[in-house]
Amino acid sequence: xxxxxxxxxxxxxxxxxxxxxxxxxxxxxxxxxxxxxxxxxxxxxxxxxxxxxxxxxxxxxxxxxxxxxxxxxxxxxxxxxxxxxxxxxxxxxxxxxxxxxxxxxxxxxxxxxxxxxxxxxxxxxxxxxxxxxxxxxxxxxxxxxxxxxxxxxxxxxxxxxxxx
Amino acid sequence: xxxxxxxxxxxxxxxxxxxxxxxxxxxxxxxxxxxxxxxxxxxxxxxxxxxxxxxxxxxxxxxxxxxxxxxxxxxxxxxxxxxxxxxxxxxxxxxxxxxxxxxxxxxxxxxxxxxxxxxxxxxxxxxxxxxxxxxxxxxxxxxxxxxxxxxxxxxxxxxxxxxxxxxxxxxxxxxxxxxxxxxxxxxxxxxxxxxxxxxxxxxxxxxxxxxxxxxxxxxxxxxxxxxxxxxxxxxxxxxxxxxxxxxxxxxxxxxxxxxxxxxxxxxxxxxxxxxxxxxxxxxxxxxxxxxxxxxxxxxxxxxxxxxxxxxxxxxxxxxxxxxxxxxxxxxxxxxxxxxxxxxxxxxxxxxxxxxxxxxxxxxxxxxxxxxxxxxxxxxxxxxxxxxxxxxxxxxxxxxxxxxxxxxxxxxxxxxxxxxxxxxxxxxxxxxxxxxxxxxxxxxxxxxxxxxxxxxxxxxxxxxxxxxxxxxxxxxxxxxxxxxxxxxxxxxxxxxxxxxxxxxxxxxxxxxxxxxxxxxxxxxxxxxxxxxxxxxxxxxxxxxxxxxxxxxxxxxxxxxxxxxxxxxxxxxxxxxxxxxxxxxxxxxxxxxxxxxxxxxxxxxxxxxxxxxxxxxxxxxxxxxxxxxxxxxxxxxxxxxxxxxxxxxxxxxxxxxxxxxxxxxxxxxxxxxxxxxxxxxxxxxxxxxxxxxxxxxxxxxxxxxxxxxxxxxxxxxxxxxxxxxxxxxxxxxxxxxxxxxxxxxxxxxxxxxxxxxxxxxxxxxxxxxxxxxxxxxxxxxxxxxxxxxxx
Numbered sequence: 001x002x003x004x005x006x007x008x009x010x011x012x013x014x015x016x017x018x019x020x021x022x023x024x025x026x027x028x029x030x031x032x033x034x035x036x037x038x039x040x041x042x043x044x045x046x047x048x049x050x051x052x053x054x055x056x057x058x059x060x061x062x063x064x065x066x067x068x069x070x071x072x073x074x075x076x077x078x079x080x081x082x083x084x085x086x087x088x089x090x091x092x093x094x095x096x097x098x099x100x101x102x103x104x105x106x107x108x109x110x111x112x113x114x115x116x117x118x119x120x121x122x123x124x125x126x127x128x129x130x131x132x133x134x135x136x137x138x139x140x141x142x143x144x145x146x147x148x149x150x151x152x153x154x155x156x157x158x159x160x161x162x163x164x
Numbered sequence: 165x166x167x168x169x170x171x172x173x174x175x176x177x178x179x180x181x182x183x184x185x186x187x188x189x190x191x192x193x194x195x196x197x198x199x200x201x202x203x204x205x206x207x208x209x210x211x212x213x214x215x216x217x218x219x220x221x222x223x224x225x226x227x228x229x230x231x232x233x234x235x236x237x238x239x240x241x242x243x244x245x246x247x248x249x250x251x252x253x254x255x256x257x258x259x260x261x262x263x264x265x266x267x268x269x270x271x272x273x274x275x276x277x278x279x280x281x282x283x284x285x286x287x288x289x290x291x292x293x294x295x296x297x298x299x300x301x302x303x304x305x306x307x308x309x310x311x312x313x314x315x316x317x318x319x320x321x322x323x324x325x326x327x328x329x330x331x332x333x334x335x336x337x338x339x340x341x342x343x344x345x346x347x348x349x350x351x352x353x354x355x356x357x358x359x360x361x362x363x364x365x366x367x368x369x370x371x372x373x374x375x376x377x378x379x380x381x382x383x384x385x386x387x388x389x390x391x392x393x394x395x396x397x398x399x400x401x402x403x404x405x406x407x408x409x410x411x412x413x414x415x416x417x418x419x420x421x422x423x424x425x426x427x428x429x430x431x432x433x434x435x436x437x438x439x440x441x442x443x444x445x446x447x448x449x450x451x452x453x454x455x456x457x458x459x460x461x462x463x464x465x466x467x468x469x470x471x472x473x474x475x476x477x478x479x480x481x482x483x484x485x486x487x488x489x490x491x492x493x494x495x496x497x498x499x500x501x502x503x504x505x506x507x508x509x510x511x512x513x514x515x516x517x518x519x520x521x522x523x524x525x526x527x528x529x530x531x532x533x534x535x536x537x538x539x540x541x542x543x544x545x546x547x548x549x550x551x552x553x554x555x556x557x558x559x560x561x562x563x564x565x566x567x568x569x570x571x572x573x574x575x576x577x578x579x580x581x582x583x584x585x586x587x588x589x590x591x592x593x594x595x596x597x598x599x600x601x602x603x604x605x606x607x608x609x610x611x612x613x614x615x616x617x618x619x620x621x622x623x624x625x626x627x628x629x630x631x632x633x634x635x636x637x638x639x640x641x642x643x644x645x646x647x648x649x650x651x652x653x654x655x656x657x658x659x660x661x662x663x664x665x666x667x668x669x670x671x672x673x674x675x676x677x678x679x680x681x682x683x684x685x686x687x688x689x690x691x692x693x694x695x696x697x698x699x700x701x702x703x704x705x706x707x708x709x710x711x712x713x714x715x716x717x718x719x720x721x722x723x724x725x726x727x728x729x730x731x732x733x734x735x736x737x738x739x740x741x742x743x744x745x746x747x748x749x750x751x752x753x754x755x756x757x758x759x760x761x762x763x764x765x766x767x768x769x770x771x772x773x774x775x776x777x778x779x780x781x782x783x784x785x786x787x788x789x790x791x792x793x794x795x796x797x798x799x800x801x802x803x804x805x806x807x808x809x810x811x812x813x814x815x816x817x818x819x820x821x822x823x824x825x826x827x828x829x830x831x832x833x834x835x836x837x838x839x840x841x842x843x844x845x846x847x848x849x850x851x852x853x854x855x856x857x858x859x860x861x862x863x864x865x866x867x868x869x870x871x872x873x874x875x876x877x878x879x880x881x882x883x884x885x886x887x888x889x890x891x892x893x894x895x896x897x898x899x900x901x902x903x904x905x906x907x908x909x910x911x912x913x914x915x916x917x918x919x920x921x922x923x924x925x926x927x928x929x930x931x932x933x934x935x936x937x938x939x940x941x942x943x944x945x946x947x948x949x950x951x952x953x
Contacts, residue, residue: 034192035185040450044871075185088183099670100182101417129879138843139879
């Protein structure tokens with residue numbers, strides 16, 4: 001069994017995994033970080049999006065062994081020092097979630113969009129969210145949330161003020 | 165302390181755990197000593213099971229047990245049931261075939277459950293399933309509703325000759341025929357309502373666990389109604405008596421109806437847990453969900469509308485064939501009958517209606533209620549007919565609707581329903597203004613200059629929510645009552661726990677229900693917790709579907725709060741040393757009339773438990789009350805959705821350029837949550853209209869079995885929505901609530917297709933109107949135009 005060492009949410013972890021173990025399985029089953037979800041088996045839905053070395057990836061088509069030495073951030077690692085990330089705040093403030101199942105992947109994708117593109121308009125957000133499916137919200141409020149979250153991330157102002 | 169009013173768009177209490185990854189869905193749960201189940205599924209749509217050879221698989225690494233239908237039969241475990249009895253025209257009961265939890269002798273659709281492998285790891289279970297050798301005798305299959313009754317069609321169940329589960333009817337046939345004979349104009353449409361896969365983002369999952377010490381079982385499962393699951397598993401399937409079976413539905417990642425039903429997989433998990441003495445976990449992958457979750461819709465309909473010389477509708481008739489799939493799912497029989505045909509009056513005063521429904525078996529996945537359940541199918545028929553009829557008689561579609569709207573309430577339709585209230589003209593007028601219908605002609609001409617075909621489509625829908633009362637649904641064949649329960653437990657410190665029999669899987673009950681309690685008791689919503697989804701905590705309930713949690717579930721809470729308030733007043737009277745009749749309760753304070761003496765809710769709660777101030781012979785200590793609330797009628801949300809759409813003539817790609825929704829949900833507790841429900845519903849309805857179609861090959865292979873083949877609406881497929889409301893409070897429940905969960909999914913398909921038929925100038929637009937389908941329509945029209953020249 002190969003041994004994999006990663007930094008997950010700032011903590012160094014080493015685990016022996018079956019060589020066919022996917023990153024999402026390692027996160028959920030070995031590290032008990034169950035915020036990252038599996039919604040499909042074809043990498044279409046995006047419920048499993050995490051950041052690997054600062055980039056959004058679908059952890060359901062990434063082998064754990066491919067991530068040797070990588071830095072992984074999951075939804076559990078997004079809030080810092082007990083303070084929610086502005087994108088998390090924005091999803092709550094703008095009702096960008098209902099059942100919450102796609103939400104972690106959606107938030108991780110949204111943070112990645114802003115990291116790459118800064119403040120984004122509605123058309124760009126809709127295009128960039130192509131890899132994430134939500135069945136509850138109709139995306140309307142997710143788009144609003146990402147707009148507000150982007151402004152808050154870029155300007156550093158809290159979401160509640162940015163939203164007004 | 166902040167009190168949250170009814171009507172405030174307060175942010176959701178439950179969100180913190182979801183946005184931080186701390187939600188707990190069934191697959192997030194693991195039990196000590198847990199094993200993993202994997203189902204070997206039929207690769208054939210129809211076959212006799214001649215032999216299942218487990219000899220090699222049994223000895224594969226990690227295998228704990230393998231079970232087949234023979235083991236189920238040996239343990240005398242019953243099959244899945246359908247809980248709503250429908251009778252055919254001649255009075256005979258519906259003809260349901262057996263539905264074993266693991267196939268016995270025969271498989272009837274691709275994905276049917278042949279065997280279950282239980283192993284230490286999922287990978288080992290899958291490896292062992294590969295080693296099972298099954299000798300199938302493949303039989304011819306039938307998949308289309310329209311072909312199921314044909315002479316010589318393959319028989320799915322011997323119990324149902326001609327594959328007909330029932331042939332049912334409603335309404336006055338002779339009077340309707342007379343109306344059609346006398347009509348000035350008759351509009352006829354052939355309508356296919358495409359089969360959908362609900363696709364909640366969380367795939368179904370289950371863990372069965374056996375406690376040998378107490379001979380008790382626990383099932384963790386993705387359920388919208390855990391109590392009914394326990395009832396069915398206990399009373400009909402024989403897994404364990406109710407008091408020995410606990411069903412827990414933790415956070416559930418969407419349901420849309422698909423998680424109401426009792427499925428083979430969860431039943432097998434809980435049965436197998438006892439059999440092999442270890443927890444058994446199963447989680448569907450997406451393809452398994454496509455194959456085996458209960459699908460929705462799948463109607464083939466001939467519909468006609470009779471109109472007199474004044475443009476008044478005088479009659480409607482419909483003949484529908486409903487595809488039920490290979491087995492009758494839990495509530496399948498009610499969907500194309502009492503949930504469908506009873507709404508064929510739409511928002512219109514139609515004096516004569518007659519509908520016939522044949523429910524047929526085919527070699528496809530079972531079909532059951534999906535968001536709206538029967539109501540979307542009815543609305544699609546009515547709103548397509550009305551739009552087409554208006555065009556045919558040369559009337560503006562909005563004016564034609566107005567001429568035929570019901571304007572006096574209560575209104576008795578010819579198909580059972582008594583609409584209690586509504587103002588259909590108001591919602592149409594508001595939607596037309598918000599959509600700027602007046603400016604549409606200009607926008608259409610501008611689009612034409614860009615080579616685009618622009619259309620405008622209306623859908624003035626109605627639905628029947630909060631299915632009730634128990635007596636009425638019982639007389640229509642329902643096997644369960646449709647009330648709801650609530651218990652209000654006030655803790656000694658004045659915080660409150662609400663135990664409800666409804667269930668939240670995304671609807672935000674923890675917030676909305678707390679809002680009701682906050683406003684009634686004058687306490688912060690942070691001091692209210694909502695308990696649901698656990699049969700060991702909540703005594704009984706009917707779960708969440710059909711937009712019943714507000715109208716029925718919250719009304720039960722309201723009734724229990726009435727009792728809490730009454731008893732708390734008695735306690736307050738003792739604390740304040742005043743007569744009970746002199747106690748007022750407002751804004752969280754009990755006061756003595758005409759004095760400045762007062763005591764807050766928390767102090768009264770504490771005194772109820774200390775019980776020093778009153779004689780326990782006269783007043784019981786404690787503050788806890790319950791209610792079982794059975795409504796007096798369905799509720800009837802209604803509204804008007806307007807879709808404006810543009811079609812690219814070159815590619816057939818349709819883009820929705822504007823969506824306007826004006827809904828009447830009665831009183832609204834939390835408008836933010838209600839609007840969110842509307843958005844989600846529209847997206848699912850637009851998905852049905854433009855993208856989603858379940859495709860089986862003629863021999864029963866499901867070719868749309870993943871997100872690569874079944875098009876789900878993504879962010880760029882949809883516009884932002886303009887949402888407005890009108891309010892006529894519902895008279896049949898204490899809160900005036902109607903329900904909002906299904907509105908969008910009911911309204912949207914007709915709005916989209918009506919907009920497309922307007923854009924393309926033909927009624928011949930199929931659903932889903934994919935680019936290829938629309939391109940074909942445009943190409944056909946061009947050919948016809950050339951030929952005509």
